[in-house]
Amino acid sequence: MLKHYQKHRDKVGREPGCALHVGGHETVECKIRMLDYDSAGLREKENPRLEECEQGKNQTTVCWIDAVGIDQVETIGELGRRFGWHPLVVEDIVNAEQRPKMEEYDGYLYITLKALLFAEESHEIRREQISLIIGPSYVVTIREKEDPIWEPLLYRIRHDKGRIRRMGADYLAYAILDLIVDNYFLVLERIDKRMESVEKELIVHPAAATVRKIHHLKKELLILRKLVWPLREMIGRLYKEEDALFHKEVSPFLRDLEDHVIQIIDMIEIYRDSTSSMLDLYLSQTSYRLNEIMKVLTMFASIFIPLTFLAGVYGMNFTFMPELHWRFGYPLILGVMISSAIGMFLYFRRKKWI
Secondary structure (H helix, E strand, O other): OHHHHHHHHHHOOOOOOOOOOEOOOOOOOOEEEEEEEOOOOEEEEEOOOHHHHHHHHHOOOEEEEEEEOOOOHHHHHHHHHHHOOOHHHHHHHOEOOOOOEEEEEOOEEEEEEEEEEEEOOOOEEEEEEEEEEEOOOEEEEEEOOOOHHHHHHHHHHHOOOOOHHHOOHHHHHHHHHHHHHHHHHHHHHHHHHHHHHHHHHHHHOOOHHHHHHHHHHHHHHHHHHHHHHHHHHHHHHHHHOOOOOOOHHHHHHHHHHHHHHHHHHHHHHHHHHHHHHHHHHHHHHHHHHHHHHHHHHHHHHHHHHHHHHHHHHOOOOOOOOHHHHOOOHHHHHHHHHHHHHHHHHHHHHHOOOO
């Protein structure tokens, strides 16, 4: 956290557009994959020179340049200079804390959003920033680190599955956005399972640790809400506004993608309401258990009140108490006390209080 804030302090007073990496992730070696394809074939190259990447923006085929390692500021800056990106775009790319947004520039479109991954070992949601620069015939993606979520899309391109090899760069950009959004559903499924587990725990044995789990779920859902809400507006702008980069044949796919985002938003709102209900359930369970304990204690106190009264009366050491010297005084008082206790118990049973 201190390093994170230190990076923000380092940006204070700098000129706008000055690229400085901000983020808590470890240093990742910069890797570039270049895919150049059309319906006729595919040419793929690992770690091409930046000069080769620059040639991809003027080709008649679709060129996808996928770069990993946003902390490699010099490499990304050089890539931006060769493609003619605005310095503010480069600054946003290397800032891992950038909020999801879309900006239009002359000849290209800049989109940044978060990909969500569920870490199986820690059972936590991991965020990864994805930046897309979309041109007439190319798409550049810049990611924080290598992840397996891209394999289905790479498989479709390499094996010519579906329509992606016969479509343009706008459909490739849609496919990337769709892949990221679909992964949100997988994360929400994991959250749903965790919520079911916490709900069972609440009913069987609520504890303070359960409340911490609920608060952790609420925090994750709040972060998800902040990440997903801008996507609805962003995707809506892509097909509602006239944009030369996105053609009419891609609009139905973008509308479907917007519908998926709306479903995700609805699921997040439902889960947030459910976590609030679980907190109410925990408070109700705790209150019920406390009431049960107090009821038992009250029953015992009610039974022993008359016994305490009789014991207190005959515990007074007055000389002229009539029953003190009576032969049957002790058995009589003891019988009255037992009868009083049994009578109180039977009365409570009749009222169904115990």
